Amino acid sequence: MSEKPVSSTGLRGQSAGTTALCTVGKTGSGLTYRGFDVKELAEKARFEEVAYLLLKGKLPNQAELDAYITKLKGLRGLPQALKTVLEQIPASAHPMDVMRTGASMLGNLETEESFDEQQDVSDRLLAVLPSIICYWYRYSHDGVRIETETDDESVGAHFLHLLRGEAPSDLHARVMNVSLILYAEHEFNASTFTARVCASTLSDMHSCVTGAIGSLRGPLHGGANEAAMDMIENWKSPEEAEREIMGMLDRREKIMGFGHAIYRESDPRNAIIKEWSERLAQDVGDTVLYPVSVRVEDVMWREKKLFCNADFFHASAYHFMEIPTKLFTPIFVCSRVTGWCAHVFEQRANNRIIRPSADYIGPEKSEWVPIEQRD
Numbered sequence: 001m002s003e004k005p006v007s008s009t010g011l012r013g014q015s016a017g018t019t020a021l022c023t024v025g026k027t028g029s030g031l032t033y034r035g036f037d038v039k040e041l042a043e044k045a046r047f048e049e050v051a052y053l054l055l056k057g058k059l060p061n062q063a064e065l066d067a068y069i070t071k072l073k074g075l076r077g078l079p080q081a082l083k084t085v086l087e088q089i090p091a092s093a094h095p096m097d098v099m100r101t102g103a104s105m106l107g108n109l110e111t112e113e114s115f116d117e118q119q120d121v122s123d124r125l126l127a128v129l130p131s132i133i134c135y136w137y138r139y140s141h142d143g144v145r146i147e148t149e150t151d152d153e154s155v156g157a158h159f160l161h162l163l164r165g166e167a168p169s170d171l172h173a174r175v176m177n178v179s180l181i182l183y184a185e186h187e188f189n190a191s192t193f194t195a196r197v198c199a200s201t202l203s204d205m206h207s208c209v210t211g212a213i214g215s216l217r218g219p220l221h222g223g224a225n226e227a228a229m230d231m232i233e234n235w236k237s238p239e240e241a242e243r244e245i246m247g248m249l250d251r252r253e254k255i256m257g258f259g260h261a262i263y264r265e266s267d268p269r270n271a272i273i274k275e276w277s278e279r280l281a282q283d284v285g286d287t288v289l290y291p292v293s294v295r296v297e298d299v300m301w302r303e304k305k306l307f308c309n310a311d312f313f314h315a316s317a318y319h320f321m322e323i324p325t326k327l328f329t330p331i332f333v334c335s336r337v338t339g340w341c342a343h344v345f346e347q348r349a350n351n352r353i354i355r356p357s358a359d360y361i362g363p364e365k366s367e368w369v370p371i372e373q374r375d
């Protein structure tokens with residue numbers, strides 16, 4: 001494994017605690033959840049099994065998985081007070097702000113009174129977050145009040161069903177399953193660390209998740225899938241994409257969906273979602289977006305040795321499934337909530353308030369000047 005240069009900026013390269021949940025880049029490019037390679041999980045598992053693995057500590061047997069899916073299905077309904085709040089949020093709002101408000105409002109209505117409730121609170125969040133975003137989206141954009149209690153067997157199919165008003169194809173349900181698995185957990189990334197810092201004050205689960213949503217929203221983190229889409233959809237051919245990327249690199253602009261704070265050579269999630277994006281491109285007869293994406297990947301590697309992270313090919317994959325771009329990062333939330341909650345459990349189980357120090361760089365001694373004498 002090649003070593004990343006360590007600089008104290010951004011706490012890079014410093015260990016901030018222990019976790020039994022995930023390893024990132026341990027072999028240069030690997031990713032494991034509780035020891036399971038993400039590639040194997042993406043190929044063989046259901047997202048609900050992965051959620052169970054993260055939240056309950058082991059893979060479920062068939063009876064446990066059936067019971068878990070039944071439980072999640074029963075937790076998809078929205079309280080009327082939450083629907084009322086969602087109906088106040090304008091169509092122009094960013095859906096990540098809707099997610100943040102939704103998680104926070106739920107905390108008012110179904111407050112976690114004791115840490116003994118943490119498993120049930122987490123299952124409720126996992127089940128209800130797709131309902132929150134789709135209820136708001138369909139009400140604000142289409143003027144309909146949807147029924148959020150579908151009978152879909154999976155979180156991914158449930159999300160697409162609510163969004164479109166009909167159950168998705170098997171292909172789309174499969175891609176959503178893989179996507180949710182890939183996004184579920186990633187060690188001490190910015191949003192998870194936010195959740196852990198909040199948990200370390202002994203705060204409640206809804207506060208931890210609400211804060212994490214805010215951290216995930218930014219384009220340097222989860223928001224990169226939307227930012228990548230906004231970029232690639234402008235280009236009509238691989239040649240145009242190459243010209244534009246070269247110009248952006250000359251201007252030292254950041255290319256969203258590339259690079260990573262931990263991985264040095266590749267992000268193992270990329271090859272998996274890229275393959276599904278190609279399959280979806282064939283399914284919809286795309287001859288532009290997928291070739292444009294591949295060219296951007298090639299140019300970035302050739303010019304900068306920068307590789308696609310999990311977000312880049314998620315952009316085209318979601319687009320081929322006709323998911324509106326502004327809902328890309330909320331889907332990330334619907335998955336990562338499993339990792340966030342599992343990290344909160346871990347933090348609570350062995351807690352000390354997270355409170356690092358700072359190197360002071362301000363003035364040595366400041367003289368008080370009465371207000372009427374100040375410039």
Ligand SMILES: CC(=O)SCCNC(=O)CCNC(=O)[C@H](O)C(C)(C)COP(=O)(O)OP(=O)(O)OC[C@H]1O[C@@H](n2cnc3c(N)ncnc32)[C@H](O)[C@@H]1OP(=O)(O)O
Nearest residue numbers: 219220221222224253254255256257258259260261309310
């Ligand atoms: C699911 C996720 O959250 S994955 C991350 C999603 N975010 C993005 O895709 C946003 C674009 N990428 C980035 O901004 C960064 O690569 C980050 C935030 C992911 C990681 O940041 P860092 O750890 O600070 O990056 P790193 O130290 O590897 O950067 C090394 C150099 O490559 C450059 N670089 C890194 N990523 C990019 C990029 N996407 N485009 C252009 N240049 C880049 C940096 O500017 C830096 O150059 P410098 O040394 O001249 O300043």
Ligand SMILES: O=C([O-])CC(=O)C(=O)O
Nearest residue numbers: 185186188189190261310
């Ligand atoms: O680990 C990170 O810094 C960002 C990331 O890829 C993730 O959260 O999935």
